[in-house]
Amino acid sequence: MKILMIGDIFGEVGRKAIKKNLPQLIQKQKIDFVVANGENATHGKSIIEKHFQELKALGVDVVTSGNHIFKQKSVLEYIQNEPTLLRPLNMTSYLPGHGFCVVEKKHKRVGVLNLMGTSFMDHVNNPYEAMDQFLKQKKAYDILLIDFHAEASAEKMAFAWNYDGQVTAFVGTHTHVQTADSRLLPKGTAYITDLGMTGPYNSIIGANPEQVIHKEKTGLPSRFEPASGPAQFCGVIIEVDEKTNQATKIENLFLHL
Structure with missing residues (x-):
């Protein structure tokens, strides 16, 4: 079984990169299951229902998220009824939504x-x-x-090592910079510290560089807008043995579009 896990989709540029490349990638690489982090899909913050449904229609089986998931208020209205749109399990239980789901593909229950x-x-x-x-x-x-x-690389590593062998694959997200440490851990868990970002290539983690630089240089508030221009597509492809359900290979995917 081949699994594609896609790094944080950022804004319109990221969504267009998915639309243009994901269906072909699934076909070419013979991908069986797709997970994508969509917490930045709508203008860089959260994901409205329309964009969630677009990702699903393009072949994404599960959309994960993070700290920005509820930045769009409309998410509060629809997330409870979308079991394949996840929010972090360890957020407060007072929030709606699910932190875990199971989808059956190729006679396998993928959690x-x-x-x-x-x-x-x-x-x-x-x-x-x-x-x-x-x-x-x-x-x-x-x-x-x-x-x-x-955010912290060491926190991701420590957590993955602690549960090595109990998890098929562990991927980090959030920093928007793809790391070069994809590997199989000693007990078999496929690992990468961060998948990277699927979004504007000429950007600072998705945002317009000039706005970020202004804030960094002056310390003054600056509203960050998603950058435009060419895109990048980041993630990993994980191969899983269909008899043992253990990962046998993980490799980085980086496309400059």
Whole structure:
């Protein structure tokens, strides 16, 4: 089984990159299952229902998210009824939505779990506690994929190493810069610190460079707008043994479009 996990889709440029390239990529690479982080899909913050449905129609099986998921108020109205749009499981339980789902593909039950880190991030519950409670529930799945939305590389690494062998694949998101450390951990979990961003290539993590530079140089408030121009498409392709449900290979995917 081949699984494609796509890094944070940013704004209109990111959505167009998905529309133009994902169907062909699925066909060419013989992809069986697609997960994409969509928390920046709508103008760089959150994802409205229209854009969620567009991603689903293009072949995305599950859309994960992170700290920006509720920046569009309309998400509060529809997320509860969309089991394949995830918000981090360790957010407060007072929020609507789901942190885990199972989708059946190729006679396999593929579980996708969304978690969020705590270092330099908005407050969430301890992800280790959330993960341990999740594992105790013994959910029914054959393959388990985790999108861990976090700022600190060490936090992502520590979490993945702690659950090595209990998870088919662990990918980090949020920093929008693809890391070069994709590998199989000692007990078999496929790992990468960050998938990177699918969005504007000539940008600072998706935003217009001039606006970001102005804030960094002066310290004054600056409203960040999504950059325009050419796109990049980031993610990983993971191969999973259909008998053991263990990852056998993970490789970076980076397209400059």
